Amino acid sequence: EADIYQTPRYLVIGTGKKITLECSQTMGHDKMYWYQQDPGMELHLIHYSYGVNSTEKGDLSSESTVSRIRTEHFPLTLESARPSHTSQYLCASSDSTGVGQYFGPGTRLTVT
Amino acid sequence: AQSVSQHNHHVILSEAASLELGCNYSYGGTVNLFWYVQYPGQHLQLLLKYFSGDPLVKGIKGFEAEFIKSKFSFNLRKPSVQWSDTAEYFCAVSDYKLSFGAGTTVTVRA
Numbered sequence: 001e002a003d004i005y006q007t008p009r010y011l012v013i014g015t016g017k018k019i020t021l022e023c024s025q026t027m028g029h030d031k032m033y034w035y036q037q038d039p040g041m042e043l044h045l046i047h048y049s050y051g052v053n054s055t056e057k058g059d060l061s062s063e064s065t066v067s068r069i070r071t072e073h074f075p076l077t078l079e080s081a082r083p084s085h086t087s088q089y090l091c092a093s094s095d096s097t098g099v100g101q102y103f104g105p106g107t108r109l110t111v112t
Numbered sequence: 113a114q115s116v117s118q119h120n121h122h123v124i125l126s127e128a129a130s131l132e133l134g135c136n137y138s139y140g141g142t143v144n145l146f147w148y149v150q151y152p153g154q155h156l157q158l159l160l161k162y163f164s165g166d167p168l169v170k171g172i173k174g175f176e177a178e179f180i181k182s183k184f185s186f187n188l189r190k191p192s193v194q195w196s197d198t199a200e201y202f203c204a205v206s207d208y209k210l211s212f213g214a215g216t217t218v219t220v221r222a
Contacts, residue, residue, distance in 0.1 A: 035156075039206070042148075043204075045156070092156075
């Protein structure tokens with residue numbers, strides 16, 4: 001079934017650890033996005049990709065990095081997690097027209 | 113769990129017409145409310161938000177929304193649309209988790 005997946009759903013980790021948040025979609029979408037959302041607040045775009053080997057930073061500055069080696073996979077990495085990174089991270093994808101955006105279930109990250 | 117209902121799936125109107133998009137949510141507690149817009153080929157952008165205070169909220173590009181607590185509603189309005197307002201509009205509600213409505217596609221004919 002075509003869908004967008006994120007793992008892990010919840011992660012509690014100590015300061016200084018390296019983490020990778022996984023995002024995969026089986027819809028064949030060219031465009032993928034990472035958003036950050038603090039509880040009760042709006043989404044902020046932190047990274048996006050319009051295709052393989054294409055990545056761009058979003059509206060909100062983030063210390064995370066992303067890669068797009070395969071169309072279906074768009075992982076986000078934090079080299080050294082800090083408490084300020086505690087947030088929810090939402091991955092999304094859309095087709096080449098960009099009409100409609102499908103969201104993953106999100107990863108809720110807590111850095112202690 | 114919070115549910116967000118947007119009344120219209122697709123709205124088609126002419127330039128200079130007025131636009132109103134309905135949004136209702138299910139949760140009766142304290143929530144923050146948002147309208148997002150996605151223009152063709154672009155990512156989601158925040159149009160406006162309501163946290164507290166004046167229930168009539170002004171956003172970008174001439175949009176406004178009114179929060180009516182008794183009706184659990186947060187309807188989006190624009191008095192006079194332009195062709196460039198053609199986009200998909202999403203209502204979102206956040207208590208601890210952000211929940212989106214299904215979206216309304218707005219097509220403005222020149």
